[in-house]
Amino acid sequence: MFRRFAIYITPDGKFGAQGAAWLGWDILAGEPVAQPQSIGIDLAKITRRPRKYGFHGTVKPPMALGCGYTPDMLEAEARAVASRLSPIILNSLEVCIMGRMLAFVPSGDSAALADLAATVVRSLDRFRAPPTPEEQAKRRKRPLSPSQEHNLAQWGYPHVMDDFRFHMTLTGPANNVTGVLPVAVAHFAPVLPQPYVIDHLTLVGEDIDGMFHKITRLPLGA
Numbered sequence: 001m002f003r004r005f006a007i008y009i010t011p012d013g014k015f016g017a018q019g020a021a022w023l024g025w026d027i028l029a030g031e032p033v034a035q036p037q038s039i040g041i042d043l044a045k046i047t048r049r050p051r052k053y054g055f056h057g058t059v060k061p062p063m064a065l066g067c068g069y070t071p072d073m074l075e076a077e078a079r080a081v082a083s084r085l086s087p088i089i090l091n092s093l094e095v096c097i098m099g100r101m102l103a104f105v106p107s108g109d110s111a112a113l114a115d116l117a118a119t120v121v122r123s124l125d126r127f128r129a130p131p132t133p134e135e136q137a138k139r140r141k142r143p144l145s146p147s148q149e150h151n152l153a154q155w156g157y158p159h160v161m162d163d164f165r166f167h168m169t170l171t172g173p174a175n176n177v178t179g180v181l182p183v184a185v186a187h188f189a190p191v192l193p194q195p196y197v198i199d200h201l202t203l204v205g206e207d208i209d210g211m212f213h214k215i216t217r218l219p220l221g222a
Contacts (some may be wrong), residue, residue: 035047037171097181102169202215
């Protein structure tokens with residue numbers, strides 16, 4: 001039984017497997033994965049925060065289902081929405097420093113991906129239960145811009161629509177994130193796809209322990 005649901009982009013194949021090994025959790029298989037031990041950093045420590053989400057990029061942020069909606073209803077609508085969207089090709093992905101964290105971000109134009117995410121957020125928003133006061137307070141721990149405040153009120157999450165920035169998180173906050181960067185680059189270099197083709201989305205669920213699991217794959221296009 002899942003308590004929250006989301007729409008993610010979840011890499012598969014060798015790239016996905018390498019991401020699962022980096023984070024220590026395979027979201028596609030729904031099971032822990034042994035992390036590399038001899039790479040000169042405490043990988044378990046710096047990936048503790050993003051581990052439960054698995055290797056992914058968020059499209060529709062995690063949400064509890066509103067009254068009257070079921071997981072089957074959400075899946076059926078998500079599949080229909082995905083079928084009306086076209087696959088996307090990104091030139092490449094690169095590991096970047098985001099504040100004190102590392103993440104994969106697209107290089108080059110990612111406007112089509114932002115448009116896809118906005119469509120999914122709008123199309124599935126009726127399934128979302130309103131955020132609790134505690135959830136809203138959590139989102140406001142860092143100051144929000146006026147547009148982010150609007151997004152929080154309208155869509156239940158600040159970083160959507162014009163504030164959407166696609167990324168695949170690799171670490172939580174780290175004191176020596178600059179030193180971790182070359183380790184991450186070396187870890188992924190043998191399997192990094194160029195270009196990176198996004199031809200499906202994934203409906204995922206959060207279990208009672210807070211770990212996210214693949215529920216089903218949602219192909220893009222008819």
